[in-house]
Amino acid sequence: MTDEPIRVVALVEMAAGHVEAGARYEDAVLALLGRYGGKVERRLRTGDGGTEVQVLTFESRAGYEAVLTDPERLALRAGLGDAAPTTRVLEVSDVP
Template sequence: MDLLLVAIVEMADGHAEAGRRYEDAVLALLERHGGRLERRLRESGGTEVHVIRFAGRDGLDSFMADPGRLALRAELGDAAPATRVLEVRDI
């Protein structure tokens, strides 16, 4: 069963450009875990909203544990964006 997610990504104050580069890099990893970015939206203040679909929960779990993703996040430290992820469904 597909897993549909909405990620609300808040860039760290003063680090919007670094946050966008991080998001570019980690979103590129989705495909190797059976994920697909369906939409990427940005508001004028820099907050992004991503609509992401995975073939199943295993894909999300493997994406979250991806060593490349974890290394990128650790490299940013306090400049890393804060993300809230909602599991949603079409109605």
């Protein structure tokens, strides 16, 4: 069985009062995706910057899972503490 490409949509809510820190964190994390066969298809923000929607693709599920456990990503998140964004991730596919 081959590991098929996957697409996810991430709905990112910045912590109240920490929009800039959250945006810097997201910039840094998204820069890591290439290590794992991932790329950003779209990145959209609300006018106040408090919410971000990201459409991401990965060459494989293993690549996506590797991003989640990347030591650099985990350290960045830990460093933010209460300022870390809250993210809901949905795996999606095209509608026929």
